[in-house]
Amino acid sequence: MSWQQDTALATLSLSQASGAVTARIDRFRRFIPPLVIILLWQAGSSAGFIPARSIASPATIIVTFWSLLASGELLQHLLVSLGRVTAGLVIGVSTGTVLALVAGLSRRGEDLVDATMQMLRTLPFLALVPLFILWFGIGETPKIALVALGSAFPIYLTLFAGIRSVDAKLVEAASVFGLSQSELVRQVILPGALPSALVGFRYSLGTAWLSLVIGEQINASSGIGYLVMTARDFLRTDIIFVGLIVYALLGLGADQLVRIIERSVLRWRPSFVKA
Amino acid sequence: MPLSAALHRTTAEPVEAARPAHERPDVVRIRGLTRSFGGPNILDGLDLDIPDGAFVALLGRSGSGKSTLLRTLAGLDPAPAGTVTVPSERTVVFQEPRLLPWKSVWRNVALGLGGRDARDRAVAALQEVGLSHRVDAWPLTLSGGEAQRTALARALVREPRLLLLDEPFASLDALTRMKMQGLVGSLWQAHRPAVLLVTHDVDEALLLADRVLVLADGRIATDIPITLDRPRRHGDPGFIRLRAKLLADLGVDEFEGDFTAQAPARPAAGRAASAGVAVPSPAGA
Numbered sequence: 385m386s387w388q389q390d391t392a393l394a395t396l397s398l399s400q401a402s403g404a405v406t407a408r409i410d411r412f413r414r415f416i417p418p419l420v421i422i423l424l425w426q427a428g429s430s431a432g433f434i435p436a437r438s439i440a441s442p443a444t445i446i447v448t449f450w451s452l453l454a455s456g457e458l459l460q461h462l463l464v465s466l467g468r469v470t471a472g473l474v475i476g477v478s479t480g481t482v483l484a485l486v487a488g489l490s491r492r493g494e495d496l497v498d499a500t501m502q503m504l505r506t507l508p509f510l511a512l513v514p515l516f517i518l519w520f521g522i523g524e525t526p527k528i529a530l531v532a533l534g535s536a537f538p539i540y541l542t543l544f545a546g547i548r549s550v551d552a553k554l555v556e557a558a559s560v561f562g563l564s565q566s567e568l569v570r571q572v573i574l575p576g577a578l579p580s581a582l583v584g585f586r587y588s589l590g591t592a593w594l595s596l597v598i599g600e601q602i603n604a605s606s607g608i609g610y611l612v613m614t615a616r617d618f619l620r621t622d623i624i625f626v627g628l629i630v631y632a633l634l635g636l637g638a639d640q641l642v643r644i645i646e647r648s649v650l651r652w653r654p655s656f657v658k659a
Numbered sequence: 660m661p662l663s664a665a666l667h668r669t670t671a672e673p674v675e676a677a678r679p680a681h682e683r684p685d686v687v688r689i690r691g692l693t694r695s696f697g698g699p700n701i702l703d704g705l706d707l708d709i710p711d712g713a714f715v716a717l718l719g720r721s722g723s724g725k726s727t728l729l730r731t732l733a734g735l736d737p738a739p740a741g742t743v744t745v746p747s748e749r750t751v752v753f754q755e756p757r758l759l760p761w762k763s764v765w766r767n768v769a770l771g772l773g774g775r776d777a778r779d780r781a782v783a784a785l786q787e788v789g790l791s792h793r794v795d796a797w798p799l800t801l802s803g804g805e806a807q808r809t810a811l812a813r814a815l816v817r818e819p820r821l822l823l824l825d826e827p828f829a830s831l832d833a834l835t836r837m838k839m840q841g842l843v844g845s846l847w848q849a850h851r852p853a854v855l856l857v858t859h860d861v862d863e864a865l866l867l868a869d870r871v872l873v874l875a876d877g878r879i880a881t882d883i884p885i886t887l888d889r890p891r892r893h894g895d896p897g898f899i900r901l902r903a904k905l906l907a908d909l910g911v912d913e914f915e916g917d918f919t920a921q922a923p924a925r926p927a928a929g930r931a932a933s934a935g936v937a938v939p940s941p942a943g944a
Contacts, residue, residue, distance in 0.1 A: 553753070553757055554757055554759060556735060556757075557753060558759070558770065558771070560734070560735065561750070561813065561817070563770065563771045567771070571770075572759060575759070575761040575762075651797075652761045652763075652798075652799065653760075653799065654799045654800065
């Protein structure tokens, strides 16, 4: 029995000694599968197993990315796309916010607004693309309108629910301490609804990108979507991949932006307080 | 003092060391207050006067309407029948602290206060409750006792003439509760607002109040002045006597649940029966 215990002890000390190293390997372990996939992909492309007209090689994509960046073409299209998303978001989020305030803060407002919004919400808004082309033509308007429409609903729904779920006891206490109706809204109800509204804002950003992708396929002459659509005509899968990467990075950046906003406006939350 | 109020206090006049109660004006006057929530009347023609600076404890079984009475005085519940006169300078400390989590401690205390000195006043009130080190903290980082002391500071900073306490110590642990009771007692002696303390704890009422009421059947059923010297002690014979009386008025047998005590001398049929169940009978063995 004693030798068994000895081996057990030896294993234990070994694993303790290598603990720091294992932790470092653990951290990078998650990057191993994607790296392996990219290497296999590159090997397959180089060996001619993967035709470039279906999937460009990682090396080509990187080179194309760099040349598009260097020529300023990518930046130009990116700015156009960002401009569309920003314009659509400003219109959509502010409309959704105003409607949620009207519906959330008064019963009469709820009767007037909420039922209509709930009905429209069930409609897949991308199905409106043909109508938007008929109404707004094929310029900038239908693209921005699509982004605005897609991003209005998430913020409306979450802000409305957030306003209605503010703790009634807090509202009651604040009214005892002499807050007027407008102070009550500004100091109690809106801050209370903010966490939920920020979740909605994050959803709004998500649908905004989705709407942009669809919108930029409507006869665009600039923007990341245009870049991708033209690349398709010339079988340039490398450019299509660059477009996909840019969309992914934009989505990631938007999420990071909301995180930063949350960190500053919800800094009273214990999870942020301790951090 | 109006005749009806004088008649009402036939039991006894609350004795106050500084100034006799009958020389002080009433800050609260309730006549014929009736309130129901669809069913039988919770409050049924209730009359009550609270003189300026008096510390009144209101006891009652759960569902007796003591919280309804407090909410009516706070202006949170309508008084459909009867007349209620209360000062406009009134504040409440609720059972839960009810602090706004997105405002720092001092901003919670200064809630609704205008003026440039709002922060100074809030800090002074926080100092009085021993929280000067948490002025800029977020409420969610406070302990239960600290949060309730903040709520107390928020009430104090308004310099109320009537302070309504709705079971403010009920959700605190025993040690914190004792400290808070001491704090409320000393703050009352320093500022002398009229206090209505709603509680279900007879000991708490006897420790703090100079008049104890028991609410039953929608009216003030018992109204006793507490003339014990301060600071009060649980073991004091007068304290024990009053405790027994109030518990009896609340319909509680003082020895009920006290397993170390001998069976009470007075006849208690229900208790004897339950004891019979608890002890295994020899026949069954």
